[in-house]
Amino acid sequence: MSTREYDLVVIGAGPVGENVADRAVQGGLSVAIVESELVGGECSYWACMPSKALLRAGSALRAARDVGGAAQAVTGQVDVAATLKRRDAIVHEWNDASQVEWLQSAGIDLVRGHGRLSGERQVTVTDADGRATVLVARHAVAVSTGTAALLPDIPGLRDARPWTSREATGVRDVPASLAILGGGVVGSEMATLFASFGTAVTVIARSGLLGGVEAFAGEAVKQALTDAGADVRTGVEVESVERIASGDVVLSLSDGSEVRAAELLVATGRVPRSQDLGVDAVGLEPGAWLDVDDTLRVRGFDWLYAVGDVNHRVLLTHQGKYQARAAGDVIAARALGRAVDEAPWGAHVATADHSAVPQVVFTDPEVAAVGHTEASARAAGIGIRVLDYDLSWVAGASTHADHYRGQARAIVDEERRVLIGATFVGPDVAELLHAATIAIVGEVPIDRLWHAVPSYPTLSEVWLRWLEAWGR
Numbered sequence: 001m002s003t004r005e006y007d008l009v010v011i012g013a014g015p016v017g018e019n020v021a022d023r024a025v026q027g028g029l030s031v032a033i034v035e036s037e038l039v040g041g042e043c044s045y046w047a048c049m050p051s052k053a054l055l056r057a058g059s060a061l062r063a064a065r066d067v068g069g070a071a072q073a074v075t076g077q078v079d080v081a082a083t084l085k086r087r088d089a090i091v092h093e094w095n096d097a098s099q100v101e102w103l104q105s106a107g108i109d110l111v112r113g114h115g116r117l118s119g120e121r122q123v124t125v126t127d128a129d130g131r132a133t134v135l136v137a138r139h140a141v142a143v144s145t146g147t148a149a150l151l152p153d154i155p156g157l158r159d160a161r162p163w164t165s166r167e168a169t170g171v172r173d174v175p176a177s178l179a180i181l182g183g184g185v186v187g188s189e190m191a192t193l194f195a196s197f198g199t200a201v202t203v204i205a206r207s208g209l210l211g212g213v214e215a216f217a218g219e220a221v222k223q224a225l226t227d228a229g230a231d232v233r234t235g236v237e238v239e240s241v242e243r244i245a246s247g248d249v250v251l252s253l254s255d256g257s258e259v260r261a262a263e264l265l266v267a268t269g270r271v272p273r274s275q276d277l278g279v280d281a282v283g284l285e286p287g288a289w290l291d292v293d294d295t296l297r298v299r300g301f302d303w304l305y306a307v308g309d310v311n312h313r314v315l316l317t318h319q320g321k322y323q324a325r326a327a328g329d330v331i332a333a334r335a336l337g338r339a340v341d342e343a344p345w346g347a348h349v350a351t352a353d354h355s356a357v358p359q360v361v362f363t364d365p366e367v368a369a370v371g372h373t374e375a376s377a378r379a380a381g382i383g384i385r386v387l388d389y390d391l392s393w394v395a396g397a398s399t400h401a402d403h404y405r406g407q408a409r410a411i412v413d414e415e416r417r418v419l420i421g422a423t424f425v426g427p428d429v430a431e432l433l434h435a436a437t438i439a440i441v442g443e444v445p446i447d448r449l450w451h452a453v454p455s456y457p458t459l460s461e462v463w464l465r466w467l468e469a470w471g472r
């Protein structure tokens with residue numbers, strides 16, 4: 001067994017761990033990063049990148065079909081083989097050589113193998129041949145091990161060999177039919193994707209689609225999926241699952257009906273990858289989320305940090321990377337005795353996690369949201385005004401597409417007279433989102449927004465319509 005010493009040891013080289021390590025090196029620390037699978041993590045190989053690569057062909061085709069002149073040039077369906085090939089290129093054929101090269105260029109030492117905490121400031125890494133290396137951290141250990149798919153306790157489910165998001169995003173043989181359990185972000189995006197491939201999709205959701213965003217967004221996605229031929233069943237649960245002799249999967253639902261499909265995708269949320277992480281060696285519970293303060297330090301420790309999905313603050317790559325920038329900087333500052341800025345919106349805290357999280361869901365239509373929804377603002381006791389506008393009424397929508405359908409909602413804090421939430425639903429709304437994020441984080445007074453003039457004719461003119469609804 002060999003022992004090596006570093007200022008910081010990071011476990012997990014997903015997008016978040018990579019960024020913690022990079023910032024700490026830039027701050028003057030020596031850093032080792034431990035990875036058991038591929039450098040780049042879930043996001044690069046089995047989540048964000050392959051899913052968005054696969055969804056793009058369908059969305060580009062839908063966009064062209066709704067523009068007279070372009071529509072006439074579209075004579076076929078999505079070319080599935082070509083789409084899978086493009087996905088393979090975007091995930092670098094599941095080879096992490098380029099990410100390893102980047103780690104080297106950034107001055108971060110990679111230790112391949114499974115990392116486990118083996119004591120205070122100590123990580124033991126076991127490689128594929130069973131050899132152990134002990135990494136001693138002079139200052140801190142950061143856990144960025146992410147999440148795995150949650151499989152609910154439904155009779156027969158595990159034996160039916162269901163897909164998780166990994167099999168769906170890594171698909172090679174597109175099934176003729178697919179049942180999807182769960183109507184959250186993964187379920188809705190994968191339903192959109194496989195419907196675009198011509199698969200007969202059935203979604204089974206116990207409530208509506210996309211809980212957590214404004215209800216009109218989930219309803220628009222449900223309508224579009226139904227229009228695309230998918231069977232979307234909401235308000236039902238799966239009671240049991242069986243893979244029958246023919247190879248199909250049969251699901252028995254709470255309303256007495258059955259669904260039969262070639263494959264079943266389970267998209268019912270995530271569990272933290274803390275089960276086999278040695279957290280019990282430092283008094284924490286295996287399999288639990290790691291609870292952190294705003295500097296991403298695990299509560300009760302002065303040397304242990306948890307950054308990204310595994311801390312359960314926000315399960316999104318960009319927000320995890322934002323946390324990583326704060327964590328890498330604060331670890332270096334604390335190690336080297338520099339000033340720490342822990343005030344809200346300071347350099348060393350992830351304040352935006354609480355009030356300004358942006359997310360784009362790449363369904364048809366796209367859903368882009370940041371900050372509060374009407375329901376979350378009211379639940380927080382904030383006095384608000386809701387400004388709704390039909391996106392198809394702005395001039396830009398009529399040139400963008402022939403039958404543009406969309407909706408936009410702003411949530412304004414009446415007392416502070418600032419925007420605290422925005423939701424856009426419609427084709428190509430993703431790029432509208434960042435302006436709203438800036439307005440929320442910057443707490444731009446609504447009266448000043450009158451001077452932020454959207455270009456004509458763009459979809460951004462919805463900002464003007466919101467202001468007109470607010471009044472001056």
Ligand SMILES: Cc1cc2nc3c(=O)[nH]c(=O)nc-3n(C[C@H](O)[C@H](O)[C@H](O)COP(=O)(O)OP(=O)(O)OC[C@H]3O[C@@H](n4cnc5c(N)ncnc54)[C@H](O)[C@@H]3O)c2cc1C
Pocket residue numbers: 011012013014015016017034035036037038039040041042043044046047048049051052113114115116144145146147165169186273276277307308309310314315316317318319320
């Ligand atoms: C299908 C799908 C699509 C998604 N799409 C988007 C999207 O479009 N946009 C978005 O913002 N978010 C998206 N997400 C969420 C996003 O994938 C996560 O928020 C992001 O991957 C979290 O990054 P992370 O670095 O914390 O964890 P991960 O990306 O999960 O990386 C963790 C790394 O740690 C390694 N690891 C785990 N345990 C150990 C150990 N004990 N020892 C050594 N290494 C270990 C793992 O192998 C992995 O490489 C999607 C998720 C899914 C499932």
Ligand SMILES: NC(=O)c1ccc[n+]([C@@H]2O[C@H](COP(=O)([O-])OP(=O)(O)OC[C@H]3O[C@@H](n4cnc5c(N)ncnc54)[C@H](O)[C@@H]3O)[C@@H](O)[C@H]2O)c1
Pocket residue numbers: 152181182183184185186187189204205206207210211237238267268269270315316359360361362
């Ligand atoms: N575009 C993006 O930003 C993007 C894309 C995919 C995933 N992600 C992130 O990845 C994370 C995981 O996504 P997800 O869709 O797995 O989780 P989720 O939490 O978004 O949705 C899970 C859904 O499954 C339902 N569910 C849970 N248990 C169930 C059961 N026993 N039976 C039926 N339904 C059940 C929940 O009610 C919920 O609607 C999310 O936090 C999401 O933000 C982001």
